[in-house]
Each structure stands twice: as C-alpha cells, then as structure tokens.
Amino acid sequence: MSTQKHYTGLIERYRDRLPVSASTRIISLNEGNTPMIQLQNIPRLIGKDVEIYVKFEGLNPTGSFKDRGMTMAVTKAVEEGSQAIICASTGNTSAAAAAYAARAGIKAFVLIPEGKIAQGKLAQTLMYGAEIIQINGNFDKGMSLVKEIADHAPVTIVNSINPFRLDGQKTAAFEIVDDLGFAPDYHCLPVGNAGNISAYWKGYTEYAVSRVCSTRPVMCGYQAAGAAPFVAGHMIDEPETIATAIRIGHPQSWDFAWAAQKESGGWFDKFTDEQILAAQKMLSQYEGIFCEPASATSLAGALQDIGSGKIPEGSKIVCTLTGNGLKDPDTAISQCAAAHPVTIEASLDAVKRAILDCL
Numbered sequence: 518m519s520t521q522k523h524y525t526g527l528i529e530r531y532r533d534r535l536p537v538s539a540s541t542r543i544i545s546l547n548e549g550n551t552p553m554i555q556l557q558n559i560p561r562l563i564g565k566d567v568e569i570y571v572k573f574e575g576l577n578p579t580g581s582f583k584d585r586g587m588t589m590a591v592t593k594a595v596e597e598g599s600q601a602i603i604c605a606s607t608g609n610t611s612a613a614a615a616a617y618a619a620r621a622g623i624k625a626f627v628l629i630p631e632g633k634i635a636q637g638k639l640a641q642t643l644m645y646g647a648e649i650i651q652i653n654g655n656f657d658k659g660m661s662l663v664k665e666i667a668d669h670a671p672v673t674i675v676n677s678i679n680p681f682r683l684d685g686q687k688t689a690a691f692e693i694v695d696d697l698g699f700a701p702d703y704h705c706l707p708v709g710n711a712g713n714i715s716a717y718w719k720g721y722t723e724y725a726v727s728r729v730c731s732t733r734p735v736m737c738g739y740q741a742a743g744a745a746p747f748v749a750g751h752m753i754d755e756p757e758t759i760a761t762a763i764r765i766g767h768p769q770s771w772d773f774a775w776a777a778q779k780e781s782g783g784w785f786d787k788f789t790d791e792q793i794l795a796a797q798k799m800l801s802q803y804e805g806i807f808c809e810p811a812s813a814t815s816l817a818g819a820l821q822d823i824g825s826g827k828i829p830e831g832s833k834i835v836c837t838l839t840g841n842g843l844k845d846p847d848t849a850i851s852q853c854a855a856a857h858p859v860t861i862e863a864s865l866d867a868v869k870r871a872i873l874d875c876l
C-alpha cells in the first residue's frame with residue numbers, strides 16, 4: 518500500500534494485485550474505500566444476535582460499485598490505445614462508463630433499454646457526455662448487440678465480460694477483509710449479470726490464497742422474482758422487476774457465479790418487488806441509509822435467511838449495497854405516503870399544530 522496520505526483510488530491502493538505496470542496511466546476518480554456501516558437498529562428489531570455490516574457502494578464517485586470495474590477497464594482500454602468504449606447497461610454501467618471516458622478523454626457509447634432506466638442514471642450519463650443509443654429491447658438484447666458490434670467498429674467493450682472489470686470489482690472484498698481484519702461468515706449480494714458475485718469470490722479467494730484471511734464467506738446471491746435465472750436454473754427471456762439494475766435474464770457471468778455458489782457452499786434465492794422495496798425502506802427509515810431498490814435485495818435476502826436460521830445467530834454478515842438511492846427518485850417517492858404533503862398556512866400557529874399532531 519502507498520504511504521501517501523491523499524487517497525487516489527483502488528488501483529493505486531491495490532496495484533500489486535492488479536494488472537497494471539509502473540508506466541500505466543491510471544484513469545481514476547478516487548473510487549473505492551467505501552464505508553462499512555454496521556447496522557444497529559435492524560438486528561435489534563428482528564431480535565437476532567447477528568452482526569450485519571453494509572458495504573455502501575452507493576458512495577462511489579458515480580454512485581455505484583460499477584466505478585470499481587470501470588477504473589480498471591478504462592485504464593486498460595486507454596493503455597491498449599482504444600479511442601472509444603461501449604457497453605449495454607441498465608443504467609449504472611452507462612453512468613460509470615460515461616464518467617471514466619470523460620476523465621480519460623475518450624468516447625463512450627451506451628446502449629440502454631427504452632424507458633427502463635432510472636432518472637438519476639440517465640441524468641448522469643447525459644451530463645458526462647456519452648453517446649446514448651436507446652434500443653427498443655431489454656438489457657439482454659443490448660448486451661448481445663454490443664458483443665457483435667465490437668467486431669465491426671473500433672470500440673472496447675466495458676461490460677463485465679471485460680475481465681478487467683472483475684479485477685477492479687474484486688477490490689471490494691479486499692477492502693472488507695482489510696477493514697474487519699477477517700472475512701465475514703456470509704456475504705449477501707444482489708445478482709443481475711452476476712459479475713459482482715464472481716468478482717467478490719475472486720477477491721476473497723486471492724486473499725485466502727495469500728493468507729491475508731484464513732476463511733472465505735458463504736456467498737448468498739439474491740435475485741428479483743421476475744428476473745431470477747439462477748433460481749430457475751436456466752436463462753429467462755422476459756425479465757421483469759422494479760429493481761431495474763437487476764432486470765436481467767441472461768447473465769453473462771453464469772459459470773463464474775455458479776462456481777462461487779458451489780465452492781462457497783452458498784445459495785441463490787429470489788424476492789418479490791414488494792419485499793425488495795420493503796427492505797429498501799427499512800434500511801432508510803431504521804438506519805438512515807438510502808440505497809437503490811436492486812441493492813436492497815441483499816438485505817431482503819439476509820433478513821429472510823437470518824429469520825429462518827439458515828444464517829445462524831452469532832454470524833458476521835456483509836451485505837453489499839450496490840447503488841445509491843438517489844439514482845432512482847421516482848421509485849422512492851412513489852412508495853412514500855408523505856411524498857405529497859398537504860400545504861398549511863405559513864404561520865407559527867399552524868406549524869405548531871402540525872408538529873403537536875404528530876407527537
């Protein structure tokens with residue numbers, strides 16, 4: 518680890534474990550180093566003796582864990598002389614690709630599914646100046662187009678099929694072990710394209726091989742009920758969920774994710790949109806942590822499996838909160854009754870009455 522005080526991103530911090538050389542120009546926005554927050558109120562509420570930590574990846578520079586993969590993918594694309602990158606995206610990959618391309622001074626093309634990308638993600642992608650190509654098809658269709666186009670145009674794919682993406686993302690596992698001093702017993706993640714669960718497993722495994730940690734966690738992959746190919750055991754053609762970041766039916770890291778599940782003794786499960794949104798709201802209202810809907814799937818899963826005893830008391834659990842709640846204000850506002858407050862008279866009396874009525 519570098520001795521300089523100013524944090525300059527995960528590649529600098531973990532450069533001895535990443536495929537960069539001394540002459541590599543690093544494209545970074547100081548991503549990584551995200552907080553591990555121990556939940557205080559929810560364990561008490563459910564009456565279970567467990568330590569639950571959330572790794573709040575929503576506090577990365579563009580508001581999701583995709584920045585970890587993108588700093589590596591864009592660094593390597595630039596090193597290889599690429600002038601343009603391309604990805605299919607449910608929103609967060611496009612925001613990250615657009616930001617890191619801007620930082621590098623290259624062009625970003627993003628294929629997004631029409632009408633299925635959250636407001637905040639669209640705003641970011643527009644502001645960072647990417648070329649947006651909206652298609653009348655879902656993420657899986659966009660992904661298959663991106664895989665074909667790379668043979669026809671000089672663009673580097675920065676979806677998680679780009680192996681440098683997983684290398685960047687594995688650093689989240691390093692941070693967790695460096696932070697706790699050991700690996701957790703269970704690691705809970707939302708699963709969409711399945712790159713992240715594969716990357717965490719890679720990270721934990723590398724640290725275990727180097728004896729930085731003596732154990733690896735059980736990996737728990739949680740999906741949305743309408744987009745749960747790992748639970749079904751086969752690809753799904755028309756995935757549907759309000760958690761648009763995991764609205765994926767044909768995950769690209771299929772084999773890696775199954776390996777993570779099998780080698781770790783873990784499992785996959787699925788949750789309805791209602792369960793996902795309830796977990797998102799619970800985390801906001803009881804802990805003050807606002808993540809996006811897809812991210813809350815990790816907590817929905819952890820709470821169910823703690824409740825049933827599948828994750829036993831005494832366990833240390835990490836849930837990755839993959840993205841920031843501000844990404845998707847529409848979904849948040851639509852589930853809050855107080856989103857359309859009644860207007861009262863601007864007088865001391867009226868405000869006093871409003872407060873006393875609530876206490």
Ligand SMILES: *Cc1c(COP(=O)(O)O)cnc(C)c1O
Pocket residue numbers: 581582583609610677707708709710711712713714762763809811812839840841
């Ligand atoms: C990309 C993303 C996921 C899914 O990660 P995969 O690596 O595709 O499984 C989950 N949540 C959020 C917020 C994401 O942006």
